[in-house]
Amino acid sequence: MRQDFGALGVLGVLAVDLFLRRNDELLNIVNLTKEYPTPRGPLPILNDISLKFQRGDAVAIMGPSGSGKSTLLYILGALETPTSGIVTLDGQNPSQLDEKSLALFRNQKIGFVFQDHCLLPQCSVMENVLTPTLIANSDKNYTGRAKALLAQVSLSARSDHRPAELSGGEKQRVAIARALIREPVLVLCDEPTGNLDRHSAENVASLLMDLHKHRQTILIVVTHSAELAAKFPVRYELIERQLKLI
Numbered sequence: 001m002r003q004d005f006g007a008l009g010v011l012g013v014l015a016v017d018l019f020l021r022r023n024d025e026l027l028n029i030v031n032l033t034k035e036y037p038t039p040r041g042p043l044p045i046l047n048d049i050s051l052k053f054q055r056g057d058a059v060a061i062m063g064p065s066g067s068g069k070s071t072l073l074y075i076l077g078a079l080e081t082p083t084s085g086i087v088t089l090d091g092q093n094p095s096q097l098d099e100k101s102l103a104l105f106r107n108q109k110i111g112f113v114f115q116d117h118c119l120l121p122q123c124s125v126m127e128n129v130l131t132p133t134l135i136a137n138s139d140k141n142y143t144g145r146a147k148a149l150l151a152q153v154s155l156s157a158r159s160d161h162r163p164a165e166l167s168g169g170e171k172q173r174v175a176i177a178r179a180l181i182r183e184p185v186l187v188l189c190d191e192p193t194g195n196l197d198r199h200s201a202e203n204v205a206s207l208l209m210d211l212h213k214h215r216q217t218i219l220i221v222v223t224h225s226a227e228l229a230a231k232f233p234v235r236y237e238l239i240e241r242q243l244k245l246i
């Protein structure tokens with residue numbers, strides 16, 4: 001009897017998975033729940049979140065510190081796994097991929113801009129932008145595209161510089177160029193203007209919106225900045241473990 005329930009459970013998951021694959025939405029989040037195990041028991045962070053995103057969608061996510069914004073972004077970016085629920089991007093469920101396929105999936109489909117940019121200090125600006133192409137499974141030469149992206153983020157003159165020689169805003173612009181080099185379907189930014197002065201923050205925010213306008217990606221930005229959030233047509237607050245429209 002217990003085995004029958006197990007088989008039904010597996011069939012149920014497969015049915016949901018098939019349904020998601022047929023759906024037009026590019027990013028599908030279904031009943032996503034996340035708990036972190038702690039010595040004092042599970043710590044609930046996200047509870048039963050369901051949402052769909054299509055190409056061209058741009059949303060901002062706000063919310064108090066510790067509410068789970070980065071956790072959510074890491075799950076959407078396939079850097080963290082859900083406790084339960086399913087996330088699919090472009091018809092693929094990263095939880096079902098082996099390590100190598102997962103690395104390729106992240107690399108091809110997702111551009112991630114971290115709060116502290118995470119540039120490689122020993123590499124030049126150009127090399128940093130090209131990093132995601134190093135494991136690319138093709139002979140395609142990305143140098144021309146990297147040059148074009150660096151021009152778009154107004155850093156052509158700095159392509160030989162090391163990150164230590166750049167300002168905070170410039171580093172963040174390199175991180176944005178790096179996130180876009182493989183033409184991902186999903187661009188995730190975790191407080192991209194968090195460490196910047198007002199002028200640089202405005203500059204990075206306008207750039208993100210401009211770049212998004214010309215590419216049909218899904219752009220999801222976590223921010224504490226009301227000014228940055230105001231640039232987005234759709235805004236959510238992560239509160240009480242749920243996403244609420246604001």
Ligand SMILES: Nc1ncnc2c1ncn2[C@@H]1O[C@H](COP(=O)(O)OP(=O)(O)OP(=O)(O)O)[C@@H](O)[C@H]1O
Pocket residue numbers: 036037038043045063064065066067068069070071072
């Ligand atoms: N690996 C972990 N193990 C246990 N708890 C964790 C772990 N990672 C994060 N947390 C907890 O999960 C909660 C959500 O963290 P998260 O980093 O997602 O918050 P946040 O909304 O991004 O906050 P902030 O605005 O300060 O960046 C926090 O209470 C944090 O302490």
Ligand SMILES: [Mg+2]
Pocket residue numbers: 069070071190
């Ligand atoms: Mg965070």
